Amino acid sequence: MVRYRTWLRPGRLYPIVVLTALSLAGCALGVLNRWFLLFLLPLSAFGYVSVILLGSAYRLGPGGAQRRIHELIASQVPGGRVLDIGCGSGSLAITIARRCPDATVTGIDSWGPGWHYSRQLCEENARVSGVTVRFERGSGAALDFPDAAFDVVVSCMTFHEIRDKADCVREALRVLRPGGRFVFVDPFADPAYYPTPPRLPGSSCPLGDLVDLPFPLRHPKVLGRVLLLAGLREH
CATH class of the missing domain: 3.40.50.150 (Vaccinia Virus protein VP39)
Structure with missing residues (x-):
């Protein structure tokens, strides 16, 4: 089976996805304390980058x-x-x-x-x-x-x-x-x-x-x- 990889480095993708997940988890804690809603700021930034990176990985994938x-x-x-x-x-x-x-x-x-x-x-x-x-x-x-x-x-x-x-x-x-x-x-x-x-x-x-x-x-x-x-x- 042919196994081609995309041009995106996994080492650059994983940290952003992890930071997005952590920011989302922080926002979820907003139900306990409104101060946790401050995680919306990093979530918006990291989430945007994650969408770009994950979307690019998908578009560049097999047959793309x-x-x-x-x-x-x-x-x-x-x-x-x-x-x-x-x-x-x-x-x-x-x-x-x-x-x-x-x-x-x-x-x-x-x-x-x-x-x-x-x-x-x-x-x-x-x-x-x-x-x-x-x-x-x-x-x-x-x-x-x-x-x-x-x-x-x-x-x-x-x-x-x-x-x-x-x-x-x-x-x-x-x-x-x-x-x-x-x-x-x-x-x-x-x-x-x-x-x-x-x-x-x-x-x-x-x-x-x-x-x-x-x-x-x-x-x-x-x-x-x-x-x-x-x-x-x-x-």
């Missing part, structure tokens, strides 16, 4: 928006030697391999703490899906590949998780051959992550204009500021 986004990226991959930076549970890399049977697909990830991803999970998902994908441990900020090693480089919701975001973009283009295609999806329009958005040749489009993003995925803190950047490396 995450799959459609990966299919969108895969549709722009012509084949050849493909690198997926930040492959997570292998969903995008496997989608590309299934769409382009003649492609040679490699997925890299650090599979760091806080995620329910692993290289073993990726390899099992590829095996169950009936495709061949090579998965390697690595950092997007320092790729262990020679220059111009790939015909296509893709990345989905990864660069913003790495401290040296500019290095990630440079490294992605370094391992891409001249004339090769890149497709990057990340919150490039969010100044909290990108005070200066990367300037790349090609097109830039809000993800919401390309894929249906039902509530709450269009929220600015979810996918509302995510762009798809696609183009060809010039030199």
Whole structure:
């Protein structure tokens, strides 16, 4: 059975849900003492965030928006030697391999703490899906590949998780051959992550204009500021 995970870190989701539950319990004690109704303040804040996070987890779940986004990226991959930076549970890399049977697909990830991803999970998902994908441990900020090693480089919701975001973009283009295609999806329009958005040749489009993003995925803190950047490396 294929087991893909969403982009939401469980470590970020659980504390908010617990705080919401505690605030709700505090409000319930208002029947004993009205001072407990002050818990309505944190309940409104934590409850709102919980709705956004839980709703996003549901919308990105199996068969949801995450799959459609990966299919969108895969549709722009012509084949050849493909690198997926930040492959997570292998969903995008496997989608590309299934769409382009003649492609040679490699997925890299650090599979760091806080995620329910692993290289073993990726390899099992590829095996169950009936495709061949090579998965390697690595950092997007320092790729262990020679220059111009790939015909296509893709990345989905990864660069913003790495401290040296500019290095990630440079490294992605370094391992891409001249004339090769890149497709990057990340919150490039969010100044909290990108005070200066990367300037790349090609097109830039809000993800919401390309894929249906039902509530709450269009929220600015979810996918509302995510762009798809696609183009060809010039030199």
